[in-house]
Amino acid sequence: MSAGAPRPVWHVEQAADNRDVGSVDLTWNNGDVGQFPYVWLRDSCLCPGCYHPSALSRKLRIDQLDVGIVPRSVRNDPDAQEVVITWPDGHVSRFPHDWLGQRQFTPQQLKERKKEQAGPRTVLWDRAAMEHSLFKVDYKELLGDLSVLRETLHRLISHGLLVVRNTPIRFGVVEEIASRLGHTRMTHYGKTFRVMSKLDANNLAYTSETLSLHLDQPYYEYIPGVQMLHCISQHVGSGGENTLADSFYVAELIRQQRPDLFKLMSAMPVEFDDVGVEKEEDQDCRFHKVQEHTVFRTDGEGNVNQVCFNNPTRSYRLNVPFDLVKPMYEGLKMLHDLCMEKENHMLYKMADGDVLVFNNRRVMHGRRGYTVTSDSTRTLEGGYIDWDEILCRYRTVSDLLRRPSMRR
Numbered sequence: 001m002s003a004g005a006p007r008p009v010w011h012v013e014q015a016a017d018n019r020d021v022g023s024v025d026l027t028w029n030n031g032d033v034g035q036f037p038y039v040w041l042r043d044s045c046l047c048p049g050c051y052h053p054s055a056l057s058r059k060l061r062i063d064q065l066d067v068g069i070v071p072r073s074v075r076n077d078p079d080a081q082e083v084v085i086t087w088p089d090g091h092v093s094r095f096p097h098d099w100l101g102q103r104q105f106t107p108q109q110l111k112e113r114k115k116e117q118a119g120p121r122t123v124l125w126d127r128a129a130m131e132h133s134l135f136k137v138d139y140k141e142l143l144g145d146l147s148v149l150r151e152t153l154h155r156l157i158s159h160g161l162l163v164v165r166n167t168p169i170r171f172g173v174v175e176e177i178a179s180r181l182g183h184t185r186m187t188h189y190g191k192t193f194r195v196m197s198k199l200d201a202n203n204l205a206y207t208s209e210t211l212s213l214h215l216d217q218p219y220y221e222y223i224p225g226v227q228m229l230h231c232i233s234q235h236v237g238s239g240g241e242n243t244l245a246d247s248f249y250v251a252e253l254i255r256q257q258r259p260d261l262f263k264l265m266s267a268m269p270v271e272f273d274d275v276g277v278e279k280e281e282d283q284d285c286r287f288h289k290v291q292e293h294t295v296f297r298t299d300g301e302g303n304v305n306q307v308c309f310n311n312p313t314r315s316y317r318l319n320v321p322f323d324l325v326k327p328m329y330e331g332l333k334m335l336h337d338l339c340m341e342k343e344n345h346m347l348y349k350m351a352d353g354d355v356l357v358f359n360n361r362r363v364m365h366g367r368r369g370y371t372v373t374s375d376s377t378r379t380l381e382g383g384y385i386d387w388d389e390i391l392c393r394y395r396t397v398s399d400l401l402r403r404p405s406m407r408r
């Protein structure tokens with residue numbers, strides 16, 4: 001069930017103490033029966049002695065919990081809409097019907113809760129789909145309207161790509177957008193970074209050359225989740241467009257066409273590293289990051305939820321057995337080349353004031369080369385936000401729009 005969708009309200013018709021199983025069995029108003037283990041009920045007591053109402057946290061310590069506990073009595077209170085349990089030491093727990101109804105152990109609810117926790121479902125796209133449906137949001141509306149913020153976060157989670165338009169033409173906008181969507185994630189390139197051609201560049205992004213498709217900073221264990229690129233000044237003339245491709249979509253093509261390579265890239269890690277110096281005002285920041293990741297990471301159900309690909313920072317140490325070296329290259333090349341097929345990637349030339357916001361673990365991005373002239377300098381400011389913060393903001397905003405108070 002996605003946040004905001006109507007959900008059923010649960011009422012208990014009958015509460016029975018099932019000593020054989022060690023559960024309280026509740027008959028719901030729709031006729032279904034939900035079973036709740038004794039130990040979970042004791043652990044979940046909502047009284048102020050067991051649960052802190054302002055910290056919204058469990059106070060009951062696990063050393064105080066008797067895993068083999070059996071209630072003294074169980075009854076339904078239909079007027080209060082509560083199930084009342086008295087424990088052997090006289091402690092009384094009262095559980096609202098609907099609260100229990102949302103915490104059942106049925107396979108269906110376990111599945112639904114997993115889906116709800118993951119947030120909006122992933123929508124895969126190719127060039128035609130994204131050209132048709134690229135989400136564009138106005139900067140002032142994003143900052144001022146809660147439902148626009150929720151829609152933007154939803155879209156970022158489901159499609160992984162959107163554009164914020166009409167932003168001020170100055171540095172600092174990236175941080176403002178980051179604080180609306182979550183908050184900025186620091187890396188060794190700083191809180192934000194400026195993309196323009198620099199002399200003695202310490203990163204290929206800081207040149208005017210074509211940048212092939214990649215995902216940023218895979219040499220972190222916790223790879224930056226979302227990337228923002230604010231166009232302060234676009235290159236006038238040809239070049240400077242961003243190339244954008246959905247690697248989750250392409251991963252599914254590889255799974256269908258070359259299951260052997262899909263399997264290999266889901267199992268064998270590739271090493272990435274980044275070594276250098278970032279010059280800062282007060283002191284230089286030396287960096288030396290090394291991290292291994294599989295190219296495809298899948299969740300418990302086999303869905304791809306992270307892709308790692310970055311050719312410039314792919315290590316010269318390929319830590320795979322000798323006979324897997326060539327297949328690994330076949331896989332890496334297939335991923336890149338499929339993303340570069342005309343029907344699988346889109347081109348977007350940002351206008352001054354545009355901010356591209358995209359899932360940095362999913363949306364392969366690159367840039368067409370351009371020629372630097374005296375009257376045109378392409379300048380971008382970029383930054384990152386971690387997925388934890390985006391999903392957190394999505395939940396809190398959904399809660400605020402749905403109901404004024406929150407509860408665990």
Ligand SMILES: [Fe+2]
Nearest residue numbers: 214215216365
């Ligand atoms: Fe990048």
Ligand SMILES: [Zn+2]
Nearest residue numbers: 045047049050
């Ligand atoms: Zn209690």
